[in-house]
Amino acid sequence: MTLSVSAVSAMPPSGPVNTATFDQILQPVWTIYNFVKYIATAIAAIVLVVAGINFMTSGSDMMKRENAKTTIMYVVIGMVVIWAAPYLLQLLAS
Numbered sequence: 001m002t003l004s005v006s007a008v009s010a011m012p013p014s015g016p017v018n019t020a021t022f023d024q025i026l027q028p029v030w031t032i033y034n035f036v037k038y039i040a041t042a043i044a045a046i047v048l049v050v051a052g053i054n055f056m057t058s059g060s061d062m063m064k065r066e067n068a069k070t071t072i073m074y075v076v077i078g079m080v081v082i083w084a085a086p087y088l089l090q091l092l093a094s
Helices: 019-056 062-093
Strands: none
Touching: 019 062
C-alpha cells in the first residue's frame, strides 16, 4: 500500500510556494523510500530465518538462545519503524 503525500499535507513554509514543484521533489524521495523499505524487508526476512534456525538449534546453550531472541526482537522493532514511518510523518504533518 502506497501512502499518498502531497505538498498540501506536508505544510510547506509560509509564503508563496509552488506546491507542484514540492510534489515533484517529493516523488523521487518516496520512490527511494519504497525501494529501501522493500530491500530492508527482504533482508529482515532472511535474518529472521537465520535467527529462527539458531533458536531451534540452540539446544541447552542459553546464550545462543538469548542471542536469537534478541535478534528477532530487534528485527521486528526495525520493521515496525520502517513500515510505520510514513504514517507517523503523515500524523505529525496534519
